[in-house]
Amino acid sequence: MSIQTLVEKIKEKGNPTVAGLDARLEYIPQHISGRNMMLHGETLRAAAESVVAFNCGLIDALCDIVPAVKPQAAYYELLGSYGAMALKETIDYAHAKGMYVIGDIKRNDIGATATAYAEAYLGKTRVGDTEIAPYGCDSVTVNGYLGTDGVEPFLKECRSREKSLFMLVKTSNPSSGELQNRDMEGKPLYARMAEMVAKWGEGLDTPCGYNQIGAVVGATYPEEQKIIRELLPKSYFLVPGYGAQGATAKDIANAFNDDGLGAIVNSSRGIMCAWKKTGNNGEDYKEAARAEAIRMRDDIVNAIK
Numbered sequence: 001m002s003i004q005t006l007v008e009k010i011k012e013k014g015n016p017t018v019a020g021l022d023a024r025l026e027y028i029p030q031h032i033s034g035r036n037m038m039l040h041g042e043t044l045r046a047a048a049e050s051v052v053a054f055n056c057g058l059i060d061a062l063c064d065i066v067p068a069v070k071p072q073a074a075y076y077e078l079l080g081s082y083g084a085m086a087l088k089e090t091i092d093y094a095h096a097k098g099m100y101v102i103g104d105i106k107r108n109d110i111g112a113t114a115t116a117y118a119e120a121y122l123g124k125t126r127v128g129d130t131e132i133a134p135y136g137c138d139s140v141t142v143n144g145y146l147g148t149d150g151v152e153p154f155l156k157e158c159r160s161r162e163k164s165l166f167m168l169v170k171t172s173n174p175s176s177g178e179l180q181n182r183d184m185e186g187k188p189l190y191a192r193m194a195e196m197v198a199k200w201g202e203g204l205d206t207p208c209g210y211n212q213i214g215a216v217v218g219a220t221y222p223e224e225q226k227i228i229r230e231l232l233p234k235s236y237f238l239v240p241g242y243g244a245q246g247a248t249a250k251d252i253a254n255a256f257n258d259d260g261l262g263a264i265v266n267s268s269r270g271i272m273c274a275w276k277k278t279g280n281n282g283e284d285y286k287e288a289a290r291a292e293a294i295r296m297r298d299d300i301v302n303a304i305k
């Protein structure tokens with residue numbers, strides 16, 4: 001689905017946030033993981049089945065109020081081949097519930113290999129005369145560090161299948177400035193990357209006024225958000241770092257345009273692990289996640305008014 005669809009879902013729900021689905025086993029209530037370990041033993045299969053059950057429960061609790069989910073591939077790779085199945089089942093369930101899926105893969109490589117990544121997560125694999133979507137994400141995060149020929153295969157999927165990208169520009173982590181804020185011919189590297197993101201977005205406009213090539217801009221960096229917002233007026237921003245990484249609603253206002261659009265703020269652990277604050281050993285994890293998603297929505301909406 002195009003960025004146009006994401007914007008429509010954000011408007012429809014009045015909620016510019018995305019729920020991250022980064023389930024480690026310790027984030028999952030005992031009544032789910034224990035049942036699966038009874039069935040399958042202490043195995044990767046038990047862990048993967050627990051992740052799917054947990055994710056589907058979260059999606060059920062959130063799908064009418066949150067426009068999108070963002071599974072981070074690493075947490076599924078932790079589970080080997082069972083993790084790949086868990087990721088696919090999660091994506092399919094989110095789509096069935098009308099949610100936009102941002103595959104957080106942060107991949108890149110030489111063109112031939114980047115083509116495999118793009119086909120795997122956004123496009124389709126050809127088997128004989130049949131084309132099959134291994135994952136079918138609507139959007140993926142991409143690392144543009146290898147330059148245009150490494151990004152081109154992902155752009156191709158955006159052109160042919162109305163998919164979108166979020167390019168890493170200013171990441172939320174404490175060390176991001178070691179390189180991203182280094183001077184590169186008079187501008188910081190993140191600004192140079194933003195210029196490349198603008199170039200990659202040319203010709204990929206959508207009716208909502210934003211193009212298919214977005215940017216990842218950390219909630220933890222309000223000043224850089226302001227600079228990048230001016231450099232990329234037509235790019236949607238994926239803004240991670242709210243909640244568990246310490247950023248608050250006052251930190252994210254600069255990522256948005258005056259019309260309250262232009263950015264979507266992520267929370268993964270904050271929503272997934274909300275149940276750990278209720279003291280009910282997770283029986284109420286869906287209600288806790290929903291309450292946190294509503295609190296976050298109202299927090300963000302109030303901050304960008």
Ligand SMILES: O=C(O)c1cc(=O)[nH]c(=O)n1[C@@H]1O[C@H](COP(=O)(O)O)[C@@H](O)[C@H]1O
Pocket residue numbers: 020022072104106141170171172173216217218238240241242243244245266267268269270
């Ligand atoms: O691409 C991302 O989503 C991402 C970029 C970034 O700069 N910082 C960042 O935290 N993320 C991801 O956003 C999520 C943040 O998770 P929480 O800190 O638990 O909300 C994780 O899946 C990270 O991999």
